[in-house]
Amino acid sequence: MANEQGAPDKIPPNQPNPVILGPGLSALGEEAYVEAATATPAVVSAATAAGNADGAANPREPKQGDSAASYFAEVPGTATALKDAYAKSPMSPADAAEGVTSGPELLRRLSLIGGAHLTPATPVIDPRADHPGLQLTGRIISASLCIPYKVAHQAGQDWELSPRAGTSALFDSFAHLASDRSPWNHTLVAWTGEVEEIVTKRAPLQPVSANGVNTVPTAPLPVSKASAPIPVDLSHSQAQNPVEGIVVSSADRERLERQLKSSKYGTILPIWATAESDEPSDEILLQDQSRWRRYAERELYPLLHYKQNGPSDGRSERKWWTDYMRLNRLFADRIAKIYQAGDIVWIHDYHLFLLPNLLRQRIPNIFIGFFLHSPFPSSEYMRCLAKRKEVLTGVLGANMIGFQTYSYSRHFSSCCTRVLGFESNSAGVDAYGAHVAVDVFATGIDAQNVQKAAFGSPDIERVVANIKKLYAGKKIIVGRDRLDSVRGVAQKLQAFEAFLEKYPHWRDQVVLIQVTSPTSMEEQKEDPENKIGSQVSSLVSTINGRFGSLSFTPVQYYPQYISQLEYFSLLRVADVGLITSVRDGMNTTSLEYVLCQQGNHGPLILSEFSGTAAMLTSAIHINPWDTTGVAAAIDQALSMSEDEKLKRHDVAYKHVTSNTVSMWSQHYVNRLLTNLSSFDQSIATPALDRASVLKQYRKAKKRLFMFDYDGTLTPIVKDPQAAIPSDRVLRNIKSLAADPRNAVWIISGRDQAFLDEWMGHIPELGLSAEHGCFIRKPKSDDWENLAAQFDMAWQKDVMDVFQYYTERTQGSFIERKRVALTWHYRRADPEYGLFQSKECRKHLENTVMKKYDVEVMAGKANLEVRPTFVNKGFIVTRLLNEYGRGPGEAPEFIFCSGDDFTDEDMFRSLRHSDLPQEHIFSVTVGASSKQTLASWHLLEPADKDLVIPFEDLFLRPANKDEGERDVMFGVEKLKSLAKRVWKVEFEEFETFDDDDTNIHNRILRDAEAKGYGVIAAIAYNIEQILGLVKAATKARTPLIIQLFPWAIEANVPISTRLDHAHIMVNMSHYEKEVNLSKTKALVEYCNARRIATEAEPGRIEGREDGIMDTAGLEDCMSTPEEVEQFVATGVDALVPAFGNVHGEYAPAGPRLDLEVRFAQIRSNVNGQVRLALHGTTRFKPDLMKACVKAGMSKIDVNRLVLGDYYKNLYANAGKLPHTQLIADGIEKVVDVTVRWMEICGSAGQARAYWGGYSGRVIKLDH
Template sequence: MDSSQMSTSNARASDATPDGMTTNRRIINVTHMIPFDPRMKVSDTEGVQWELTTRRGHSALYSGIRSLDAEWNNYHVGFVGPVFDEEKQVESSHLTNDHKKSLEGCLAKFKVVPVWLEDAEHHGHYEGFCKTVLWPLFHYILWENATDGREEKINWEQYLKVNSRFTDKICEVYQPGDLVWIHDYHLLMVPQMLRKRIPNAAIGLFIHAPFPSSEIFRCLPRRKEVLNGMLGANQIGFQTYSYARHFTSNCTRILGYESTPGGVDCKGSIVSVGPFPIGIDTGRIEKQRKQPEVLQRMNAIREMFPGKKIIVGRDKLDLVKGVIQKLRAFDKFLSLYPAWQNKVVLIQVTSPALTESPKLERKVAELIAHINATYGSLEYTPVHHYHNNTGEVDYFALLSVADIGLITSVRDGMNTTSLEYIMCQQENYGPLILSEFTGMAGSLSASIMVNPWDYTGVAKAINDALLLPVEEKRVKHMQLLKHVTSHTAQFWARSFIKELLSSLSIRDQTNVTPYLDIPTLLKKYKAAKRRLLLFDYDGTLTPIVNTPSQAVPSPHMLELLQELTNDPKNTVWVVSGRDQESLQRWLGKVKKLGFSAEHGSFLKNPDSDKWINLTEDIDMSWMHDVDEIFTYFTERTQGSSIEYKRSSITWHYRQADPEYGAFQAKECQNHLESAILPKLPVEILAGKKNLEVRPTLINKGEIVRRLLTNMPDVDFVFCAGDDRTDEDMFRVIKKSELPEDIYFCTTIGAANKKTMAGWHVATSEEVIQMIRRIVMHENGVSNSEVGES
């Protein structure tokens, strides 16, 4: 596509939608590279002129994005990459500032915003972390030659730095209402970085590579950071259902997040996860395959191999593309089916890989030499290998003239060669032999599926394909063609955006809890004469930990609580599900601090050392029946345990296998609801990796009700919690007769978390930071000195 064609296609975005209505909707598409190869021409009269040609590779991606032009204003953010002048290739970082500005002006006409990177940044990001760490891992290749710790640290820092650069550029062009669509593993930290900068941004992420199972992905040292970076998106798309399932499993097993049929529950916010198989631009392929030059080249190829059946393979020379497996299978085919010797040729085209592998090239050459020496002659060469980037004419001619398309990738994400082969076989009906490990395998069920490691099986598939009756070939081809022409690159792009808009619509329909208004809180706190401050413990004053006994308070947090209780205007309570002993051991040194233990079963007033048992008159015989059920599931769920309290009993499964533990918890809850609830005055609380059974009449809300009754003159209330049990506190406060402007019910978690609270903060650390703000503000320290939370 030349520059005049590009300006025409991009101009459509600002005109009108198909129904004639103008639109200002924008998508900011973010890819590692911009979609153009810039070429610089310098003349004495006209100065610097830029010629933009469509970048080779990822044509399906760019076709899908361009198809949205009719309804969206498409903007594009990406790294410039190498720039060509009339003599040689130069790095974009070596351009003068004037050249950069002139190129930016040229790209701006096509709504392309370039990201400029220094050589060290690009090397550490792309050749370092992307290609030596992420790419092998995503393709199930563990690192044989691990880099030293210093180099690994530098590459990770450069990966973060480049992702930050992209985030800065997105923020420069972002407008409220924009969709941001981020592509592939080069930019996995951008969603989280952008979410922190623009909390309400609509962010989609699509991974074009495979995504590995948790057994492989957990080998990544930065696994938590990468997963959390991805979870900044509203929606994450993958090539196949299995890749999407692998991602949710990783989030469950590594981060401890719950998964749902629609995605991952990330701190109360659901991140949609799903498969979106990519397609190709069938209109472009149909036009190109019918060019006169292609037809001429097809005739030339047939003349080169008269009377021969032609098998075509076209791959990058990467380990995962299965070229070695293909050659060994072809060797096995000629050995097991000698009747096909001198009648079948394999034309294998391998384009150079991004990272050269002399060892792989040597092995390929040795296998080809062995096959040709064993089965060839002066008149017959079984394997013809072309190790270069073929032009489109040769490529489409080969796909069109072939009798079999052979793809034996051992791991592949977006393999569009298979789709292009199907488009080019509309007259010949040549069968497609496809590795079951490609991302397209699940979509192309009418192809002949093979395990590339089973050389005998692949050899048999080749023989079967050659002997397939014409009518059966036609039927299989029509099934494949129907899928390819209906699931195009355009369909892929529209499906992803449609699903993203749908998920955003659902999110918008839920109540979004605003972030805690700290300036107003400080103002109300300062003016109040009688204050009540209520804090949950786990997940509020301390982070959630895998082992409950390790949730030890920090010295800093204890100092801040003491500062609060020292103020005579304050009444401070910790209202927790913890037992008396734990609260006393961890927080007992804080003077004038009130305690409620076991969800309101026990009280200790701020001015007393005596615990009050509120369950003395309640029948607790039900605990034996619950204990039997919990014991049954503990024996059958490795890593689970039972915690006994005086008024409740809890089954923990945080250290069990995440998926099996969640399954067992549902089974246990169903059993409790059918066997215990109908006949006993108890309720079941499904918490964070636990099930708790407690008396119905005892809860945190009752404690808050008692405190408010004893403090009729209270004129400031702050209540913070993260769990379902804390909703009882929020509910009582909201239903009280207190004016709305004097209480601040605050949940810890995502903004769209279902809650009775009127405010939210994201983490327990922000709760501590807020307490620090209160203490410092009360002591006369300004907000600027304290710092933003």
């Protein structure tokens, strides 16, 4: 594989790796293998004891100085016997057959020929050759919850790395992508997992009795489901449980990254998950490390497995959700830093549901694949999740989403339709204007390594023989599961009891060996009474009491870890494999069982709810809830003929060996590339450039506006009659149309009656109804029927078809217009309504469309039939002709906006027009990835309020309220005044239209455009006001004074603002949802009165004047999504929470996230509002400059500039004359304020603002 993009070179053969390598961390399954030094090897205790009696050395007895036997390791001192077996492996089938004495022995030898018979060698093909248009770099960046190693820390020393249990098939896929067999360079981004402390003293193995008593081990509990899901002991020195409060220095972190830089998995980049809001500098403190798993394991994992949690007040869930978001953002930060255009990002599992969308927001054209390794429930369960929309929206940021089975993919598509309202089918989901592919990829295992582990060591042959000897004459049923409610251990035992009861001839002839893992610490917190473990133990006791004897125990139950040697030995000696999981994604035990049964051909009984059931069609499928059915299946398996066993085994074996994990990886990536090429979404529609719009708008003397109605002026709602325009929309449209330079048209699919009712009172407004069938020109009450000459006989046929489907689709209805007919199904069941619409469309195409010149248009949850020649594009072309095309006649500014497929006709007409394209602004409402002919896009706000921000773009303020003082000046008098008062020439004055008469907004727009910050100082008395004004005059800088309703005049631009009196919308003490709702209502009130507003997204915990260091800082901070919601309210300025900035600080001082969180917020805002900074009390100059540079245009200050004033007042009150005290105080304010104005870069930026076209200087009181 070519070494490109800085990928690490492959590791030379026979070269020790700085991390543990080996042929096998692959072989051990979804629930893979966990080391536990104190685990009891009780399963084969009697067997190994019998072997010792024959003089053989106990294979479980470690010799002094030896490392634990494990086929995972390739470092010195590990798996010596296994390596010898590899060295002696036959090189050809002929060599394998030489001296063979039995069929099983031949199969064992054939399994060691390097796997040539398992996975045919194929040449490495560079995928870039097949997809040149994607411009791939040849690098895959994988994102998984944890790195493949458990890490143990000792300050100043190399990290101790040991194989991580839980997702071995996934780790195998990483190893394949990084191998010489893969054309890719591979980088893995993953969390370190819970960091543990090294224990230098080895924990001794527990003694085991040979009398059949199974001793429960005293090994440390695993910390989570993922960290110890399977009962396997690697006999490796075990680190202690995660210690709270581990301090890790930057040197130690760099040391681990060096150790992980070149592994068999490629380059591994660890994520350091901490609660800090900014990047760690030297030392980080790792506390409560399992917090990063809690939301995924306590909320998502149960729900994905069809388990609902009990009622809760939601407090814990909110904390878990905050940590979940934080972890996903950390992943996004790390990937964004290393990403290069053309990389592929492959994200794995439910711990990272939010990551695809986070990356998509930052890098719109990124290639993202997502694979879910767990089940996905039906929409009835998924709808119970409080954060269902966030989770679904997060994963829909991917280009392709993969699932284990078709049913899981179907459930996902259904959820997207039912919860989010997106159209979907078996191929994918149409979300935000883009197609997200949904596909099925059955995961496999590394068959070659499993067979080497199961047949490649003399030790395993000895253990197999001893187990057979121990249970001679008995049929052995083997089960291996994690002890939780979804693995079906209780159901298995109940079925086995029923089997012994129903088929008495099998009593004393069959033994069930059931191995389960101990409950993890996290699971103990969820189930402190260990109800599942108690139920299983009770069932075991009941069965053994009813059907056992002094000489025989029918259920051998081992709630403990076992070694991989014992595990594969059990799979080999089993006569039946019994898997009764009530829900799981991929069950690798079933696949490993098939490989281990090469000589025995034991049947596999597999739950139909397992993710591998669809793969292993030859297994005996059972419903674990059907106790009698499972009992019958056990009898069927035990009674099966050898021929049938062989036939079933051959089918399963061929599937497992041909659908390996490497083939799964190749298949997934190839399908992703095919989808990326098929659905080219690399060209994103840019966000509307408001500066360009305003510039052209102001230059133009003739303007044309064309707006769609539904989804553009009003939100999409279930009841079309409820989509009425708000007062704000009507005011805006009326103001636009009142300007004689503007021609404003509403081009809608609505009928004449609706448009007349809601828009007809605006005489200057032009209307087009029914997608262009009717038009009503401005200042006219008459409608022109453009389809008057068209034969309407088709309407009866269409009505008959629509009526047929209306009667059969509950919630649907027909809208009959004068020309067009529309069938709505928005109120119907989303999936059934969509299905019926497709059937209805086929019916119309095969009947009506063949007889008449009509077309069927699919809108948002509707079908419309209309004459072919009529569409919105025809109306646009007509308007362009009527308003003139020649020089000096054509409009110099054209703004056209719409949101759905029918509006593309308008965009097409504009694109094909011969007018200068720089004069045309065609805008679609939706995501940038939406497929459209429009040149620009605007995001649809979450609250579905007014989509097109007319006020910000075009509208001039209404007339000033009565009582406002307007002073009229002639131009010459104004020039004279400028020279006399401001000491500057008139050319320095900057003119602006009436839409900028709110000086507060104008000041901030100029600051943002020129990259400086404006001091917004709070004043409590008149001398402070005088000092601030004097400082602004001295520094020639704009100033914002924040005070209670006082008004002053000054000779520099001054904006006074009501602080904490509802104009600065301080609702940050409320929950975020309440804050947004109240802000929206108040902003609408203020905007109608031309009052500038400022809001605080985020939540302030504790004192309003600051956040304590102990507060949940992450939960308080603003997310980019929340900021977008506040922007949609129409607010003028935002104070995003991107750290602990708000006023008072605890000893830790200011902690800001400028580079990531604030940068993302500013990107999402995209110039729509100004950004303000609160709480600068303890700022240093460098920090202030950094904030201004990052984009803060309004800097709120209080004690930062008033501190010296108060010191002077406290020191000299009663000592100096009152007038001198005031004068000195003013000078203190002046000196400090001027200094900070210079630091913020506003010095010398003062301008006079005047009404350019009317000659008015307008003094504002808001």
